[in-house]
Amino acid sequence: xxxxxxxxxxxxxxxxxxxxxxxxxxxxxxxxxxxxxxxxxxxxxxxxxxxxxxxxxxxxxxxxxxxxxxxxxxxxxxxxxxxxxxxxxxxxxxxxxxxxxxxxxxxxxxxxxxxxxxxxxxxxxxxxxxxxxxxxxxxxxxxxxxxxxxxxxxxxxxxxxxxxxxxxxxxxxxxxxxxxxxxxxxxxxxxxxxxxxxxxxxxxxxxxxxxxxxxxxxx
Numbered sequence: 001x002x003x004x005x006x007x008x009x010x011x012x013x014x015x016x017x018x019x020x021x022x023x024x025x026x027x028x029x030x031x032x033x034x035x036x037x038x039x040x041x042x043x044x045x046x047x048x049x050x051x052x053x054x055x056x057x058x059x060x061x062x063x064x065x066x067x068x069x070x071x072x073x074x075x076x077x078x079x080x081x082x083x084x085x086x087x088x089x090x091x092x093x094x095x096x097x098x099x100x101x102x103x104x105x106x107x108x109x110x111x112x113x114x115x116x117x118x119x120x121x122x123x124x125x126x127x128x129x130x131x132x133x134x135x136x137x138x139x140x141x142x143x144x145x146x147x148x149x150x151x152x153x154x155x156x157x158x159x160x161x162x163x164x165x166x167x168x169x170x171x172x173x174x175x176x177x178x179x180x181x182x183x184x185x186x187x188x189x190x191x192x193x194x195x196x197x198x199x200x201x202x203x204x205x206x207x208x209x210x211x212x213x214x215x216x217x218x219x
Contacts, residue, residue, distance in 0.1 A: 001098070002050040002091050005031060007040050014044035015108040015133060015218040016099045018092070020052075020117025022139075024065040027051045030114070033202075037211045043218050046104075050095060052088070052117075068120045069143075074172055076145050076179070085143055089124045096128075110217055112136035115172060115200065119143045122161075126189070129153040134160040134217040136210070139200050141172055142180035148187055156188040162213060163191055164206055166198040 005027040021029045027049030034040070034047050052066040059071040069084030092111075099109055110133040113121035118140025125135040126148060140163070142148070161184070165177040174195070181191045196206050 001094055005049040007034060007047040009040050009044045012044055013046045016046045016104045017110045017112055018048045018095055020113035020121050022115030022117050023067050026066055045218055068116050080144055088120050092124045106130040106132055108133055110134045114138040115140055126152050126154050131158040137163045139165055139169060139172055141176045142183055145183050159189060161189060161191050164194040167195050169200045171200040
């Protein structure tokens with residue numbers, strides 16, 4: 001089981017958000033924003049913020065850092081670390097199972113993630129037959145896109161998917177996010193796509209919209 005930071009509501013937990021950080025960060029990365037939103041007690045939401053394992057990352061000259069999987073290139077293709085992605089997928093599914101075991105059904109669990117964490121959240125949600133409360137993909141892309149047609153299990157009518165991306169993102173190029181959206185839509189998945197005039201980050205205009213969207217999905 002992954003190590004996690006958990007932000008608990010003061011009363012009964014009615015929903016769960018599992019939020020995956022980006023490459024080189026950890027579960028503390030988005031905790032201040034989550035606390036600022038005030039949704040934990042307002043909606044009775046437990047936020048589960050796991051820490052990725054440490055591993056060498058090829059794209060960063062083999063430097064060891066927290067990463068959900070290895071990255072050799074931020075492009076679709078054979079260099080993608082399928083084994084690493086699938087290992088982290090199983091770890092995320094174990095967290096989901098733990099939450100259902102604590103009494104929160106899958107359709108009250110929302111997956112969210114930034115950058116590499118968003119890619120893993122999207123990958124996992126598409127391969128789940130159980131409906132989720134939603135999927136939030138921030139500054140990320142669709143990994144293992146070529147395998148989606150054969151591996152998808154999520155019902156497009158039941159998967160609420162939001163993707164946000166910076167138009168000036170120098171890390172995960174905006175074009176890669178757009179190509180991901182097109183692939184998803186060709187497979188029948190409606191994408192609520194939000195471009196913002198920013199780089200590889202979040203912006204104030206976006207965070208207000210995210211709070212509203214999370215409230216709508218979890219209320």
